[in-house]
Amino acid sequence: MDERFEIRIDGRTYEVERGTTVAAALLNAGVTRFHDAPGGEPRAPLCGMGICFECMVRINGEEGCLACQTVCRRGMEVVTR
Amino acid sequence: MSHVKMQGSIVVVGVGPAGIAAAWAAAEAGGDVLMVDNGAAAGGQIWRGGKALDRLSTKWLRRLERAKGIRRVGALVVSAEADRKLLLAETAEGGSVGVRYEKLILATGARERFLPFAGWTLPGVVGAGGLQALVKSGLDVRGKRVVLAGSGPLLLAVADLLREREATVVLIAEQARMAAIMRFGMKLASAPAKLIQAVVLKARLATVPYLTGCWVERAEGAERLKSVMLNQGGRRWRVECDYLGTGFGLIPNMELAGLLGCETGPGGVVVDARQRTSVEGVYCAGEAAGIGGVDKSLAEGEIAGWAAAGQEDTARALEGVRAKQLGFAAALGEAFGLREELKGLVTAETVVCRCEDVRMGALEGMEDWREAKLQTRCGMGRCQGRVCGGALEFLKGWTPAVVKPPVFPARVATMVAEDEV
Ligand SMILES: Cc1cc2nc3c(=O)[nH]c(=O)nc-3n(C[C@H](O)[C@H](O)[C@H](O)COP(=O)(O)OP(=O)(O)OC[C@H]3O[C@@H](n4cnc5c(N)ncnc54)[C@H](O)[C@@H]3O)c2cc1C
Ligand code: FES
Numbered sequence: 001m002d003e004r005f006e007i008r009i010d011g012r013t014y015e016v017e018r019g020t021t022v023a024a025a026l027l028n029a030g031v032t033r034f035h036d037a038p039g040g041e042p043r044a045p046l047c048g049m050g051i052c053f054e055c056m057v058r059i060n061g062e063e064g065c066l067a068c069q070t071v072c073r074r075g076m077e078v079v080t081r
Numbered sequence: 082m083s084h085v086k087m088q089g090s091i092v093v094v095g096v097g098p099a100g101i102a103a104a105w106a107a108a109e110a111g112g113d114v115l116m117v118d119n120g121a122a123a124g125g126q127i128w129r130g131g132k133a134l135d136r137l138s139t140k141w142l143r144r145l146e147r148a149k150g151i152r153r154v155g156a157l158v159v160s161a162e163a164d165r166k167l168l169l170a171e172t173a174e175g176g177s178v179g180v181r182y183e184k185l186i187l188a189t190g191a192r193e194r195f196l197p198f199a200g201w202t203l204p205g206v207v208g209a210g211g212l213q214a215l216v217k218s219g220l221d222v223r224g225k226r227v228v229l230a231g232s233g234p235l236l237l238a239v240a241d242l243l244r245e246r247e248a249t250v251v252l253i254a255e256q257a258r259m260a261a262i263m264r265f266g267m268k269l270a271s272a273p274a275k276l277i278q279a280v281v282l283k284a285r286l287a288t289v290p291y292l293t294g295c296w297v298e299r300a301e302g303a304e305r306l307k308s309v310m311l312n313q314g315g316r317r318w319r320v321e322c323d324y325l326g327t328g329f330g331l332i333p334n335m336e337l338a339g340l341l342g343c344e345t346g347p348g349g350v351v352v353d354a355r356q357r358t359s360v361e362g363v364y365c366a367g368e369a370a371g372i373g374g375v376d377k378s379l380a381e382g383e384i385a386g387w388a389a390a391g392q393e394d395t396a397r398a399l400e401g402v403r404a405k406q407l408g409f410a411a412a413l414g415e416a417f418g419l420r421e422e423l424k425g426l427v428t429a430e431t432v433v434c435r436c437e438d439v440r441m442g443a444l445e446g447m448e449d450w451r452e453a454k455l456q457t458r459c460g461m462g463r464c465q466g467r468v469c470g471g472a473l474e475f476l477k478g479w480t481p482a483v484v485k486p487p488v489f490p491a492r493v494a495t496m497v498a499e500d501e502v
Contacts, residue, residue, distance in 0.1 A: 020219030028221050032204040032305040039438040042304055044204030046435070046468070048211030048218075049126075050119065051192050053436060053463040068215070069173075071121070 005074040016072045023048070023055045023067035026078065034067060034080055083176040087154060089115025091389050092168065092182035094158055094337060097125015098375050099367025099382035100188035101145045106386025107186075108148040110395070117170055117180060119157035125190055126210065127375050129217050141379070154178060159487035163341045163360050171491055184362050184389040187338055187350065188382060191368035193235075193328035194471040196419075197433050197441070198426040199299040201327070205306025209326035213239045222248035225323040228309055230254035230297040232417045233330045234374075240286055243326075250286075251322055254295040254311060256329070257417045262293060265416030298426060300325055330417055331372045332471045336488040338365055347480065348372070348414075354403070355396055356385035364389055373410030380406050424476055433476075434469040436462020441476075450479050463490055 003018040009029050016025045023045050026034065033042035035056045045055040048068050055067040058079040067078075091107045093100045096118035104114045120129075123145055128138040145151065156170035156178045168180040193208045200206065207215065209229055216222055225248045229236045232255060240250045255262070295313035300306055308321045333349040343358035344351040349371035356364045366385040367378035380402045387396040427433070429442030437458035444453055450466075450473075453459045460466030460473075465488070470481040 017219060021215075024215050024219035024221075027215065028219070034204075037202065037432075037435065037438050041202060041438075042204050043202060043435070044305075045207060045215065046195065046211055047193065047208050048214035049192065051464060051467045056463075068218070069119075071218075 005072075007072050007074070007076040007078060009078045010080055018072075020072050021068055022057065022059060022065075022070045022072055022076070022078055025072050026057070026067060026080070031080055036081055085176065085178045086181075087115060087152075087178060088181035089113055089152065090183045091115070091186065091386075092117065092180055092184070093186045093188060093386075094118070094168070095125065095188035095190055095367070095369075096120060096123040096145075096153070097188060097190045097367060097378065098127060098141065099190070099369070099378035099385075100125070100186070101141050102379045102382030103186045103188055103364075103366055103386035103389070104151050105141070105144045105148050106383045106392075106395075107390045108150040108386075110387060110390030110392045112150065112386075112390040114148075114151045115180065115182075116151060116153045117156055117158055117168065117178075118153070119155065119173075121155060123153075125378075129214065137375070137379075154180075157489055158337060159489045159491040161337055161340045161486070163363065166362070169487075169491075171489075182362075185341075185364065186356075186382075186385045186389055187341075187343075187358075187363065187365040187369055188367045188378075188385075189334040189337055189369045190378075191331040191333050191372055192467065192471075194330050194332045194475070195327070195468055196231075196329050196423055196426070196472050196475060197431050198297060199428070199431060200301055200306075202432050202435055203300050203302050203306045204304070205302065205323065206300050206325045206327060209236055209239045209328035211328075212324060212326040213242055216242060216246055222246050222324070225249065226251050226321065227324045227326060228252060228254065228297070228320055228322045229326045230256075230295075230309070230311075231326075231328045231330075232256045232419065233328070234413070234417075235328060235331070236326075237286065237291075239326055240289055244286070244289070250289045251320055252290040252292055252311075253286075254297060254313075255291065255293045256296045256420055256423060257293060258420075259293040261416045261418070265412055296423060296426075297325065297327065329419060329423075329475075331368060332474075333369045333372065335369060336465075336484045338363075338369065339484045340486055340488060347474070352381075354384075354400060355388040355393075356381055357388070371407075371410055373406055373413065377403075377406035377410055419475055427476060433472060434459040434462065434466075436464050436468075439469075444473075444477070450481065453479075465489075 046052040050069045059065040090113045160169040170178040299310040338350040350365040364385040366381035439459040
């Protein structure tokens, strides 16, 4: 079960454990700015349960994905902001 | 995009404790049950991830696994129509699912209430339950300094998990007064299981300062959280930390019930002793019908399941258990009532609606949600007021406006498919 694999966050490679959500992986990688508020301030996960939309990132080219509701898959490409 | 049609004589929304108990009872009674939940594994907020934690969760997850006649579909319900007895849901892959029901049991649970204060939008400021969810889904908190602040027993449960995962819980700031919590503790004595739970938690957390009548006035930092300013009875001091987990109790998820036309109150969806809502054939159980914890959710879920399947007598036999749990829920609400001073933490500059960056000052002089939505973008962003709604209910006494479908931003394909169901 302790399977580990790689994903890419803003062009850099990170190793994650199977079952980790994208939100947890990003925070573990030291990402603090997931997306920008309309006023330009940095925002990051608040609710952790798919309600607040503060964890939005681009995953495999799709904009506006909820990082807290998405489990990491091998080779996933995540882009913040 | 794919569109699937499904039906069940009894459809349950939510696979948390209430939904599990409801589905199990309905299936025991011989019903054909279909469960719909957006979470990947069964368990809801408390047994998140479907990992068996204790005897209670093991018992119920096993019951669910072994029950005959329960089907499950993983999809988020985004729209509902009472006259056509129809739900519309969306899968993670973008497919849409139309679900027809004869009886519907809503077990949609609750979410955290967030209250705004200076700096609450800084990265590093997370919901208390939100932090718990992140940790359970892989966030590494080893060696991180965490302050937990807000209100309610959830703060203790989160502290316990954080300590187990080797974080340093610097302190827990509970806004309620010690006297109120003590009174609550006395009432707990009548509910032995809960008492044991509370004592165990307290013992395990013995080294973590639990400050009552205390709250975070301000979160500080430039790009991310660096420290918080605490206030306890006028004494102010700064504490450095990596995360602030904050939450002020729970709010029932009533959007679906609202769409279906069920009567709702400030405390939850209005139900009778059999968990029937004001709409024929629609039941509601668990936190959605009023905050009260896992035992209440289980009792109400079972009642709803038996009642929906026509087993009135079995449902009636659980009335005593239900009444006891409602008593506990009332005591809980009283002990952790939110104090007026918290309103003072919001200034004209404080962001209230995070999605649209609406500040409190922009809402000055406004009477209700209707006015706010006409004149600002407050509550009109992606979360559809789920975050600011709970805050403004407390700050301004505004009851959340009636929801319009979809209750979650739906993909276009799902909305189109609705007409074809
Ligand atoms: C963030 C958070 C953390 C918590 N942690 C604890 C804890 O550690 N210990 C504790 O004792 N209590 C905890 N609670 C309290 C908890 O709510 C109850 O103990 C218990 O889980 C309630 O059971 P329930 O079945 O009523 O609701 P829930 O467990 O919340 O289950 C509701 C389910 O409905 C689903 N759902 C909601 N809307 C839809 C929709 N539109 N479409 C499809 N599915 C939907 C949700 O995904 C969820 O799985 C927590 C609550 C929250 C909000
Ligand atoms: S953190 Fe709130 S939606 Fe993901």
